[in-house]
Amino acid sequence: MGPRAVNPVGAAALADLMPWGTTGIGTGRTWVYAPERETLRRRWARLAAAEDRNALLQPTRSRTESSRPAPLPGCDAPTGPLARVVGPTPRLVRVARRPFDRQWLLADHRVVDFARPELWRVRGDRQVYLTERQAGDPWPLLCSALLPDAAHHGGRGGRVAPLYRDPAGREPNLVPGLVELLADRLAVPVAAEDLFGWIVAVTVDPARVPLTADPGLWTAGVELGRRLIGLYTFGARFGRPGDGKPRLPGGRRPFVREPIPARPTGATYDQESRSLLLGTGRIGPVPREVWDLGILEPWIAARTEPPGEGLERIRERTWSSELTSELIDLLHVLGLLADLTAAQAELRARAGAGPTLDPTALLPPAPATRRPPTVLDSTEEGPGGQAVLI
Template sequence: MVAFVCSAGFLAGPGFAGMREYLRRTADEGWIVDLTPEGHQPPMNTRFFRENQQPICVAVFIRRGGPDPDVPARVHRTLVKGTVEQKVDALACLMTGDARWQLCTNAWDAPFDIGESGIWASMPTVPELMPWALPGVKPNRTWVYAPEPETLWERWKVLVRAPVTEKSTLVKETRDSKLNIEKAQVRGMGRHVGTMGAETGPCPPLCRLGHRSFDRKWVIPDNRLHDTPRPPLWYTHSDKQIFVVEQHAHPVTAGPALVFSSLIPDMHFHSGRGGRVLPLYRDAKVNTANVSPGLLEHLSRRLKCIVAPEDLVAYLAAVAAHDGYTRRFAEELKQPGIKIPLTASRSLWRAAVNIGQEVLWLHTYGERGVDPGAGRLASAPRLNADRPAVRLGIPDTPDLMPEKIWYDEPTRSLHVGDGIVAPVSPAVMAFEVSGMPVVKHWFGYRKRRPDGTRSSPLNDIVATTWTPAMTTELLDLLNVLERCVALAPEQDSLLTKIVSGPLITVDDLVSSGVLPVPSSATKMPRPDLENDLFSEAD
């Protein structure tokens, strides 16, 4: 017998696949108790070890005789919930024959997770539909982001005028970004000459990136300041590109399972804790879609209608970008990774694409999914009635720069410092993306003392007054979230019809030759190096 209390990372982490296979080959039976079903950074009264923020578990494995390495061990799993005292009481009466145990899957190196339901097992993963994926951009220095351009211009000016002896601290030098080492140009980012240490020129033109779900920020697009800029995201970006963002490293617990952006996403875009980006197109000219070879043709044959790349991403948005999906598959989503139920009904497919276009329009603030005939203009979405509006002006003086927001539910009023915006629904204030409350998180980066990691003294240069642009962006956010909340019941109803009807399953995709995805489709695309006669070569 072997028994241990440890981090729960080995239960599903890819780096522990060998350990899981060893345990299955060496033991006859195992029992795993999840001591932290609350996830990362659980409430203090639920922690067995108060300083520990990571999920932990108890694992017990036994062998009754000689090893039988050709038969995988039967592994059971359960969890205990509540305060530490409640968890201790639950453990005290937990026996091996308890009905609370559930059998884990038995593939040799598979996660020690409860077996998938039949419908979940039949659904393809997002990368099986859109095979090229990569993390979002990672500057590794937070000061290159700001909600307003003026802050970044001032930070740049302070940096380039600083004495050489201070620049290292201001930049926050790292292994990948050093003051006196030149870095290659990245197609799509701002152009630069020489090293950052020798820089004395003006700030390069700023651009916007997707910093967090529904939160767009300005960034200095200078490769010398970005440790891991993810060049393919820059050189495949265009006004037609759509980035699908999936949280695949942590369980999705609430809100939309997938989020979408027209802007290049940050590494932590989804919910502040990693994730991966799946671009719709593999090139800026949108000649090649990031779709598994043969998938669109197969869907077109099965559904008896033409399926375009934009239709596929709209379908994903309709099916998975709402809290109904997350509630329905709550147990399955404890194991990270999103799966998509592909309907075999043409009418349901078309309904999903129509709804999904509106979801894309909302997630991208009116930059994608535009259709004036359907009321979707190429501008920030607005409610048709009862729009949030400024009822009491948010002060624009330094001494009254907002420090906090609070919500008065009876009057449906959002208080921003001394200002008031209303009406705002309780559902919008509660709107979250897997533990990240969107409105509070958005404001946290714009208050008098902004939230976030301080990586440099340059982080101390922040906006000192609330601006009209901030108010406009807040109204944009509230209108978008109100419309997402209003659309969610329709998405949930459609999802119910889809999962209750005939599906195109993984087996169907395998038999048609779509799966497994060829390795070539997962590889990073090369930049388009074609230049016209007058373009400037890199």
């Protein structure tokens, strides 16, 4: 994405504050995703056994059974075309398929059209991917410790901006000089993760991120942003050692009240019992505000809707205990996020109305900061041994 016009004093576009970004993964086909790993193993075995692999692949202009793309960074795979060699099941990588929906992906570049290798190259234990969605969206920004699909930012108009430009987390993807400017003007220590937390907490419109001049408000915003990031990433980032998975306090924790049937047909909400219903199964308590977030219905539908065509017909036949555990984890996260809604709305109002800093001297960022990083920690090779260049 190219440079944008600088906003009024005290605010800047997110695309300027975090200069490097791109769209999320675009697979060109949906059968390469599944909520459960065994589904993908079975689909791959079916593809390997097929005489007409092109039909099952669902070829596009970018991928056919004759395509020979380089392996994805960090994912060893055969480089020969599928028409000649399929190989064992590729590495299965968990990704952010949709908002709050973590699914597994067949990490074989021969079946993924637009994998965004530059995002794969910067994966690391400290990396957080910021998803920029449309202004006015209930979730204008989301975070994930996992590689995001384009559906995570809603398709066109959104983008993914990694916090770091390297897998070790040494080079922040932030406009140079801004962390130092904030530390000087606020007279408090400022780290890259603090600025990232502030951005996540206060942004309503990605085209205009306010930068406060109030040290107290800054501290409150950073703290709230860190809590939000911890929840968005299911506890994988910005938490304290030993925190584990996010959990609601006792008395509010959801439990399975009635067993979930082997084949639930969808989800509904029961106001009287404050429960999530999956067929004859029931999980509660679930507050109404959690159901109204609009996350649970598509999450459950992706795991219960009828099979599609081709390789998508291969699905797990029954609802598993693993899916139940993942759903409980999701309910904890959404419940804790609902608790923070009022605090975040108040913070956003104060950030928009209070004194602000002027970042215009640092903007627009240098063109080089908008390009993907070019220094890699490992050598990558494409078909025939040639180097992969960015």
